[in-house]
Amino acid sequence: METITASRVRSILPRRDPAGHKGDFGKLLCVCGSVGYTGAPVFASRAAVRTGAGLVFLAVPEQAWPVVAVKSEEAMPFPLPETAEGRLSLLAEEPIRQRAASCDAVLIGCGLGRGRQTDALVRKLLDIDRPLVLDADGLNALDGCPEQLQRRTAPTVLTPHEGEFLRLGGDLSRGREAAAAAFSRKYGVYLVLKGHRTLVADPEGRLAVNETGNSGMAKGGSGDILSGMVVSLLGQGMEPFDACCAAVYCHGLAGDMAAAELGERGMSPADLLARLPYAYKEIEQG
Numbered sequence: 082m083e084t085i086t087a088s089r090v091r092s093i094l095p096r097r098d099p100a101g102h103k104g105d106f107g108k109l110l111c112v113c114g115s116v117g118y119t120g121a122p123v124f125a126s127r128a129a130v131r132t133g134a135g136l137v138f139l140a141v142p143e144q145a146w147p148v149v150a151v152k153s154e155e156a157m158p159f160p161l162p163e164t165a166e167g168r169l170s171l172l173a174e175e176p177i178r179q180r181a182a183s184c185d186a187v188l189i190g191c192g193l194g195r196g197r198q199t200d201a202l203v204r205k206l207l208d209i210d211r212p213l214v215l216d217a218d219g220l221n222a223l224d225g226c227p228e229q230l231q232r233r234t235a236p237t238v239l240t241p242h243e244g245e246f247l248r249l250g251g252d253l254s255r256g257r258e259a260a261a262a263a264f265s266r267k268y269g270v271y272l273v274l275k276g277h278r279t280l281v282a283d284p285e286g287r288l289a290v291n292e293t294g295n296s297g298m299a300k301g302g303s304g305d306i307l308s309g310m311v312v313s314l315l316g317q318g319m320e321p322f323d324a325c326c327a328a329v330y331c332h333g334l335a336g337d338m339a340a341a342e343l344g345e346r347g348m349s350p351a352d353l354l355a356r357l358p359y360a361y362k363e364i365e366q367g
Contacts, residue, residue, distance in 0.1 A: 082258065082288040085281075085330045091364050093323040095314070097133070106135035107316025110184040111156070111309070112177055112206070112219075113191040114141040115199075116167025119148040121192025121217070121305045124350060126156035128309030129188075131357040132328070134316055138184065140177055142169050168194040171202050178209065186212040186316035190219020191305040204229055212236045212315040216308040217245070224248045230268040236321040240273040240308050262288055271321045273311070275304065279329045283322040291326070293333025297345030298353060306354055307332045335360040 083089075098105060109129055113122035122145075126137045137156040141149050142163035149158045159180075162172035181187050187209055193199060195218055203222035207213075212235055215223075220241050223229060227249045230237060241249060246260070253260045257280055265272040265282035274280040281289045310332055314324035338359060339352040 082290055085289050085291045085326045087330070087334075087364050087367075090327045090330045091367060093319065094327055094361070094365065095133070095317045095319055103135035106133055107186065107313060107318070108136040108138075108184045109134050109312055109316045110138045110140060110177070110181050110187045111191070111312070112140045112169070112187065112189040113193060113305075114139070114145045114149055115169070115192055115194035116142065116144050118192030118194060119145050119152070120302060122149055122158070123152045123156075124302050124305035124354065125188060125191045125309035125312075126153060127354055128306040128357065129313035129316075130155040131354065132310045132313035132331075132361070134313040138180055140169075140173070140180065142167050164196055164198050166194070166196060168196050168199045169202055170198045171205070174202055174205055177206060181206075181209050181211055184211060184316070185318075186214070186312050188214040188216065188308055188312040190214075190216040190222075191308055193218035193222075195221060207233055210235050212238070212312075212321065214238045214240065214308055214312045214315065216240045216304060220245045220249060227268060230270055233269070236271065236315070237269070238271045238273065238311055238315070238321055238325060240275060240304065240311065242275045242304070246274060258288060262286060271325055273307070273325050273329060275307070279333075281322065281325040281329060287322055289322075289326050291329040291333055293330055294336050295333075295340045295345050297340045297343075297348040298333070298336040298350075300350055302350030303332075303336070303353060306350055306357075310357075331357065331360045331364065334363070
């Protein structure tokens, strides 16, 4: 098992073409948010932009759209059909597919909420032929049916905390490392098992541990930021295992910068997000 280091991340982060335009740095679709959970899509999309994405589209329920639109400066939110509870309905499937077809990577799940139609929508969208990140309720929609992941043909990244991992059928009885490796191999996915010393596993048996980060990051919204970072790096063409390793390291480093200045107790996910550019700058400048 390797330990993720700054030098390793420096060597794998995608280089920025001085002559590049926004279309050269990844076009992303984030299917996120619901009534009552409008912060998640904003955190995810802002993190994607701060990680270098050129264009970010946000697919959100109609009732959530006005709030998300007001909060979104860089991302482009668009409203989709919803259930009576303000969550995405099955009628959102076709417009999501149409938008995903023109994107380089897709994120599903942050703040999505749970419901019969929304869960079914997530499962239907698993056949989208794009690199896909599943987080939060994108993962919970697979409770009891993780085998559906095996029909994926494009790279798939899961970013569960331990509770979500157990709901997916993960077995922690032999320890986190063995559990992550076994799950990743069984379902053919790239796994980011979040927690103290986040683990990254891939289907070929590679395993890495991250040592950046602190307890001040254990607050709602931090995971949305990480998911936005991962999908951004995938959209910029990074190999999935490298994208996951770079994202978790930089996420933790930005959290450590926030904690050093503000303290772990009082720092917020917004403070972490604000320090992402400084984390990337520190790594790239060595």
